[in-house]
Amino acid sequence: MFFDLQKAFSSVNHDILLSKLPYYGISGKGKLLLKFYLQNRYQSVRIISSYLTSNTVSEWIKIKYGVLQHSIFGPLLFLVYINDLPKAIDHKDILILFDYDTSILITGPNNDHVQSDLNIAFGQLSKWVKANLFSLNFDKTYIIQFTNKSTCTSDIPITYEDKQIRTAIETKFLGLFINNNLSWKTHIENIKVCNVM
Numbered sequence: 673m674f675f676d677l678q679k680a681f682s683s684v685n686h687d688i689l690l691s692k693l694p695y696y697g698i699s700g701k702g703k704l705l706l707k708f709y710l711q712n713r714y715q716s717v718r719i720i721s722s723y724l725t726s727n728t729v730s731e732w733i734k735i736k737y738g739v740l741q742h743s744i745f746g747p748l749l750f751l752v753y754i755n756d757l758p759k760a761i762d763h764k765d766i767l768i769l770f771d772y773d774t775s776i777l778i779t780g781p782n783n784d785h786v787q788s789d790l791n792i793a794f795g796q797l798s799k800w801v802k803a804n805l806f807s808l809n810f811d812k813t814y815i816i817q818f819t820n821k822s823t824c825t826s827d828i829p830i831t832y833e834d835k836q837i838r839t840a841i842e843t844k845f846l847g848l849f850i851n852n853n854l855s856w857k858t859h860i861e862n863i864k865v866c867n868v869m
Contacts, residue, residue: 673814674774674775675775678809683737685805714732716731753804762796764789770846776793810835815837
């Protein structure tokens with residue numbers, strides 16, 4: 673299962689992040705420094721238009737969520753925030769964590785077994801997502817059932833908040849195009865298209 677956290681960097685809750693820092697040995701003055709870095713920041717929006725006679729400026733609002741994605745501290749703080757995710761999945765599944773692109777690899781002898789394990793893992797993942805005030809991006813959350821040529825596939829119905837998680841046959845993962853047969857065909861075809869352009 674491949675899943676994506678919606679607006680992940682913008683959704684980091686400062687209070688939850690600060691509560692996680694001591695688990696990674698960041699306390700005292702180090703934690704205080706990061707607290708000052710995160711908190712007591714304000715933002716305002718200014719709209720400059722050639723059609724209006726004056727500029728429009730919003731009120732200043734205190735920022736309670738988010739870390740800067742294109743900064744030195746932002747990605748590091750985001751990784752601290754999500755680093756406990758593998759502990760939330762207390763199943764035998766393999767969790768692959770890379771930035772906010774995360775996947776769970778589940779193996780089983782048959783579809784019933786895989787579906788049962790997938791439901792358990794997805795339930796645990798859902799609890800973590802809600803506890804950390806994230807939401808899933810359903811456009812980028814899907815299941816791929818990897819098989820060999822002799823294995824039949826069938827739909828594995830997984831739902832989240834009354835929405836069906838879709839099944840896909842290929843994806844781009846960490847720069848590689850992979851398909852449900854684990855052949856290089858999809859990757860090679862995409863590379864050929866990129867090189868033509």
